[in-house]
Amino acid sequence: MLKITALSKRYKTGDDALKAVSLEVPDGQVLGLIGPSGAGKSTLIRCVNRLVEPTSGSIDLNGAQLQKMGSRKLRKSRRKIGMIFQEYALVERLSVMENVLSGRLGYVGFWKSLFRKFPQSDIDEAFRLLERVGLDHMVNKRADELSGGQRQRVGIARALIQNPELLLVDEPTASLDPKTSRQIMRLICELCEERGLSAIINIHDVALAKLFVQRIVGLQAGEVVFDGAPESLDSSVLTQIYGEEDWEATSKDKASENEEADPDDVNVEPSNV
Amino acid sequence: MMSSNAATSDKPVWQHRTTGKQLAIWFAWLVFVAVFVACWMFISNRTEWYFVYDAPRIAADIWGRATPPRWPYLDKIWKPLWDTLNVATIGTALSLVFAVPIAFLAARNTTPSATLIRPIALLFIVTSRSINSLIWALLLVAIIGPGILAGTIAIALRSIGFVAKLLYEAIEEINLDQVEAITATGASRWQIMSYGIVPQIMPAFAGITVFRWDINIRESTVLGLVGAGGIGLQLQGSLNTLAWPQVSLILLVIFIAVVISEWISAMVRRAII
Structure with missing residues (x-):
């Protein structure tokens, strides 16, 4: 279980990205984190594995106090936290296999990793994961030859080969087309269920979040303003999180009543939701 | 209007x-x-x-004396030409040994200390760059005596700054997402370097190296003028004895060598991108 208590982050610029955020994620729960750009979603998940150093507060992952750790212990704990990124963050010039195996770096010594001498068990697992995400025919392709959806699948395999206890997912679908977005979200959620993994998924697409996650947390200006089931996410809650907008409008004739509407927020909502 | x-x-x-x-x-x-x-x-x-008014006549006169080149002299040029190529190649290789670590110490995102070590690394770079290889050769001939060794070290000293400067700029321009992703797996500092950073700068590194090698071929042809070995020694000897047909032959050979080196470096750069 992940337990975040009174987590705050103030950047050097003086911006309070997080204001005493407390959050508990039980084992096996997939949590969707929504909120406007700049609300602190990315900062929050990066504070969990300390890619961003929190200013104060505590992060407890299955009893380990992450915020207190020195660099050696932190690296050990990071192995238990898989991360998936918006722009995939694959090492572009390395092959698919090398990218997946890089998820095992925390378990392999420097020289072995330099000469790509990963244990056979890691390689077996990499093949198994690539098959699971549907890329077993692309093992030796270079990452920059893949399409967006394929890259994100490699990113997912890289996170899972860590054998994590928690997945941190930062806007996994923001760079993908609608169909691929759904496939990727479905894959992430299926894999979490198969492995009993808990996950925090930052996501802009509210409709997609409602479709796949079990719980939604709304973040606004560094504070949790909503925490509940996807079904209870109605117009008034969305207004609370994002601000005033005609949330019922899902097609053009309705939306045109509200001229200054930001089109990005409206047209991502599929009409069937 | x-x-x-x-x-x-x-x-x-x-x-x-x-x-x-x-x-x-x-x-x-x-x-x-x-x-x-x-x-x-x-x-x-x-x-x-x-x-100045006289210049065209003199130039025509020298051209007349210098043509045709003295082809039999070619036999005496092969050895110094080989020396020159070696000075350039070994000098470039030697410079890499120092330039790569200095580049990592100088790049803002990889330096261990931006306040202490980075300025020292930059000082090395500026020192190396501010002195022309001909001057380095002049100093080294005085210190370690005339010959190829002085030439090689002169080339290396001048190249360190050039390679390190371009390489540290390349390091500063890498995509940080990839570094972040490798860090998140629990990789150590050196693993982050070898998986997150090195693959990204490899094309730049190869391009810079062959570019400098190409420049060094040209520079090493004149090092003989100050006694640092190679084909320049022959050139100076021929100039001093007003043996114009030999001078023209040597210039022709240098021209061909430079054309070939440019062709090779263009091929390498194309192969790597």
């Missing part, structure tokens, strides 16, 4: 530059032209125009 309208109507006026700025730019041009004319007069007053 817009400006005259804008001045009379209430429409907002937009100008690319304010009047003051415009005047300043005109003034700067005025100063530039005045200085240029003054310099022209200065040089003109101190030139023995008699020699």
Whole structure:
């Protein structure tokens, strides 16, 4: 279980990205984190594995106090936290296999990793994961030859080969087309269920979040303003999180009543939701 | 035509530059032209125009003496030419040994200490770059005696700054997402370097190296002029004895060597991108 208590982050610029955020994620729960750009979603998940150093507060992952750790212990704990990124963050010039195996770096010594001498068990697992995400025919392709959806699948395999206890997912679908977005979200959620993994998924697409996650947390200006089931996410809650907008409008004739509407927020909502 | 309208109507006026700025730019041009004319007069007053008028005739005379090249002399050039290529190649390789670590110490995102170590690394780079390899060779011939060794070290010393500067700029421009992703797996500092950073700078590294090697071929051909070995020694000897057919042959050989080196470096760069 992940337990975040009174987590705050103030950047050097003086911006309070997080204001005493407390959050508990039980084992096996997939949590969707929504909120406007700049609300602190990315900062929050990066504070969990300390890619961003929190200013104060505590992060407890299955009893380990992450915020207190020195660099050696932190690296050990990071192995238990898989991360998936918006722009995939694959090492572009390395092959698919090398990218997946890089998820095992925390378990392999420097020289072995330099000469790509990963244990056979890691390689077996990499093949198994690539098959699971549907890329077993692309093992030796270079990452920059893949399409967006394929890259994100490699990113997912890289996170899972860590054998994590928690997945941190930062806007996994923001760079993908609608169909691929759904496939990727479905894959992430299926894999979490198969492995009993808990996950925090930052996501802009509210409709997609409602479709796949079990719980939604709304973040606004560094504070949790909503925490509940996807079904209870109605117009008034969305207004609370994002601000005033005609949330019922899902097609053009309705939306045109509200001229200054930001089109990005409206047209991502599929009409069937 | 817009400006005259804008001045009379209430429409907002937009100008690319304010009047003051415009005047300043005109003034700067005025100063530039005045200085240029003054310099022209200065040089003109101190030139023995008699020699300049004579130049075409002398040039034609030398051309007449220098052609045809003395082909049999080729036998005596192979060895110094081989030396020259070795000075360039080994000098470049030697410079890499020092330039790569210095680049990592100088790059803002990889330096261990931006306040202490980075300035020292930059100082090394500037020192190396500010002294031409011919001057380095002059110093080294005095210190370790004439010969190829002095030439090789001179090439290496000059190249360290060049390679390190371009490489540290490449390191500073890498995509940080990839580094972040590798960090998140629990990788150690050196693993982050070898998986997150090195693959990203490999194309730049290879390009810089062959570019410098290409320059070094040209530079090492003149090092003989100060006694640092190679084909320059032959060139100086031929010039001193006014053996123009030999001079023309040597220049032709250098020209061909440089063309071949440029062709090779272009091929390497194309292969790597």
